[in-house]
Amino acid sequence: MAGKGAMGTVYRAVDEQGNPVALKVLDPLADDARFQAEVDALRRATHPNIVTYVAHGISAGQTFVVMEWLEGADLEHVLESGIPLKSNPAATMGATLAEALEFLHTREIVHRDVKPGNIFLRAGEPALPKLLDLGIARRLDEPSRITHKGAIVGTPSYMAPEAALGHDGIDGRADVFSLGCVLYEAVTARSPFEGDHAVHVLAKILVDDPVRPSRFVPDLDPRMEEAILTMLTKDVSRRPTAREARAMLERVGEPASRVDAPLTLGERRVVSVLLTSSPSVTADTIQERDALVTDAHVRAAVARHRGTLLSLPHSAILATFGGPGAPSDHAVRAADCALDLAGWIGSAHTAIVTARPESREPSLADRASQLLKQAKRTRVPSILIDRASEPLLGSRFVLEETPIGLVLRSAKPGLGGARTLRGRPTRCVGRDVELAMLVALVHESAQDRVVRSAVVVGDPGMGKTRLLHELMGQARLVHFVTARGESTTAFSVAGQLVRRVAGIEHGSSPSEASARLDAHVATRLGGPFANFARELLGEIAQVPVAQPSAALVGARSDPAIIGDSIRRAFVAWLAAETARAPLGLVIEDIHWADAPSLVLLAADVRALGDQPLFLLFTSRPGARQAQALSSEIDAREVRLGKLSRAASERYVRDLVPGAPQATVDFIV
Structure with a gap:
């Protein structure tokens, strides 16, 4: 015997002239179709640098192929x-x-x-x-x-x-x-x-x-x-x-x-990577991928957060989050996706890592794999975050230091609370006029029971999110609910709002999410339309009913009918919500938002003119979607420019108390 492979055993033999040949005998359990494919390819591949075919056949019930014998x-x-x-x-x-x-x-x-x-x-x-x-x-x-x-x-x-x-x-x-x-x-x-x-x-x-x-x-x-x-x-x-x-x-x-x-990864845009754990893998050759990565829920979750699903074998999931936008955009989408997947991947652990332009050692996959190794020290499914992702996520998610590393627990419920930089609380400086304008609009909406809207426009890094934090901390008359612009799936933004108002947490199982939405709608809507509205809100929020009604099945077959039905249900739901208390809907990065959600929001403004509803969006300059929506709903534009020198100096002195003027001048 000269060797053994996955399909059969190779023997040194001799032909009729006494010349040595390689005789490959098919293993009885091997794939006969694959063996025949090898024979067909060898017969056609007559090249001096490809092993030469001699013959093939069946002898004593055993399939074989004969090739030239090679020394070396x-x-x-x-x-x-x-x-x-x-x-x-x-x-x-x-x-x-x-x-x-x-x-x-x-x-x-x-x-x-x-x-x-x-x-x-x-x-x-x-x-x-x-x-x-x-x-x-x-x-x-x-x-x-x-x-x-x-x-x-x-x-x-x-x-x-x-x-x-x-x-x-x-x-x-x-x-x-x-x-x-x-x-x-x-x-x-x-x-x-x-x-x-x-x-x-x-x-x-x-x-x-x-x-x-x-x-x-x-x-x-x-x-x-x-x-x-x-x-x-x-x-x-x-x-x-x-x-x-x-x-x-x-x-x-x-x-x-x-x-x-x-061009290397260090020269490309920053990317965040999500990798889940899988059972121990030792096989050298992979022949099939696990069915998990084709699961509709996994695909939908990755698509919902504008990620790219890269299928892997053995129940593992690999997804990347990149493209246009700041590094924080990618990391946030990866974290949101990980929380969404938590209810579907059972006991698997998840790692989120982010590539930094200035350093590529160790690699993304190495860092993710190392985090998953650390996670094996606990049986509790965990989402581990690398240090490069930490500053990109800390303001929006609950992160906890644990013996196995930095663990992502949940998304923060809102944008309020003290803001810190390097652990030190900082004031919001240089935005007094803009903040006062927004606070006045919120109070007018709540006290006069009218719909008001505004859009905060600014380049990345101008402080749009910080301004929202300050507003939510000061405008106590309104209950704020936040969402982020996403455009891969229809009604993505509207679905986020429904889930958050209904109290459906990230990682909730399908049954938990359905029970939450059932209970929420039951306390908001009544009458014959309530059950159908529950089904339609579930369509938006990716929380479908187990058995759709005939009305829903019929509506799904006609785009005009389903669109009008969803619009009616969404407006009725928000009307019931604002009847209970003033409500503020905050959507960050509306330039990424899906068009159907924007249509729904515009319909709300037209239909709920006498309800205490405040809509607030953030956008980058020149975003056509934001401009079109602002014009349609008559939103007040709040444009953020660069901070004045005096405001910049106050910010630096908050961060570095007692710094010499020369240091302040250098930083500013």
Whole structure:
């Protein structure tokens, strides 16, 4: 016996002429379709750097395939010595393998499992490589008969991002990424995406950029480094083909001008990452993802907070939160999503980490994995936060230091309370006029029982949120409820308001949320419309009834009817709420808000003119949605500019008592 793999056993045999051959016998429990796919691919892959097919058949009830016999060692065994290859031999090996992959790709075959164990070095020479094991290779023009939709096929450490996500339509550039991983390991003696288990590795592939190889090998040829990092591009549309990769590798050793570093995470926008724990993973090869990540509730929660769901195997969830906006926007959305998911992921722990532009060590996935390790010291499901996320979340969420780390407990119920910076209370300075204007509007709404509205406009960092804190602390006549602008799902903002007024907490189970909303509506609305209104408010708040009525089923089939019904229910609900006490609805970042929610809010203003309702929005300058809504509901605009020098000095002196004037001048 020469070796044993996942599909069968390989023996050294001889053919009729007495020449040595490799005889691979299919394991009785192996996938016959996959074995046949390997045979089909081998028969078509007649290339000097791909193992040669000889014959196949069935003998004594056993399926077999015969291939050429190779003398030497596979690359995996060569690299086990811990001694990396030099740039030139590694580049020669890489260019030769890229040529073999190019041959496969032109015949619309994707290897899908390029790794050191599937690269054989004849006579142990890197210049004489051969590709082995086409067992999971697949023709691009054929539907997948071997794996179900969304299945993950390959070896985690060498898997392209699109393969890790289980995407359909994977092409030859996935093999190029895998070859880039192989070459990285060949020249550094370490994997570009190292992790404690498969989930950790896949998280790094999906989120992290690899450390530049020259950090470990300072004398590495710059062209070799450029080729490897280009092959490891996560965006498949920007990744080279096998032919382009071969051309880059063939230039290694030529005189090179300075090679610019590729764009890294440190140069991109800040991103927050959410990763949940999973059962222990030890398998080297992942063949299926767990069904959890396809659960509609998980998808809806991530989408609701404008995140990107990256599926992982073994019940793990990986989601990223980035894009336009300040770092705090991303971290807040990740935290809100984690709290929403808490009711659906059972005993799993969750980690939230944020990338800082000035530092990428340790990586995002490493930091998240470390937090999840810490969480294993308790059986209580926990949401752990890294130190980079802490200052972005502290003002909006309840965070607690525990023996396992910093734990996110809940969202703060409102924006009131003392504000601190570095633990020291600070005054709101330079906003007296704006604050007085808003307080007057709130009191007018509450005392005269009229609808009033305002929009606070300012660039990021101008103090919009701080002004809201001060307003809520001073305007005691009104009960404030807050929401944040979200636009991925219809009625996202309106749904937040319903859930918060009804007292539905983050992480509530579906049954708890439903019971809360049932009880809330029962105390607000009566008559024949009450039950239907409960169903419609549940549609908005993602708290559906178990058995929808015929009226709701019929309304869902007609966009005009369901839209009008939701509008009636929302207005009736707010009318009942404001009849009990003056109400203030505060929506931050209305420029991100979904259009259906804005339509509902405009309808409230028109229908509830004699009710004590105060609407307050924050927006960045030039946001068209905010401008349109402000015009429609005649909202008072409060524009925030830069603080005056005197106000800035007062702020600094509050923060640094006794600071010399020179220090104050420098900070201001």
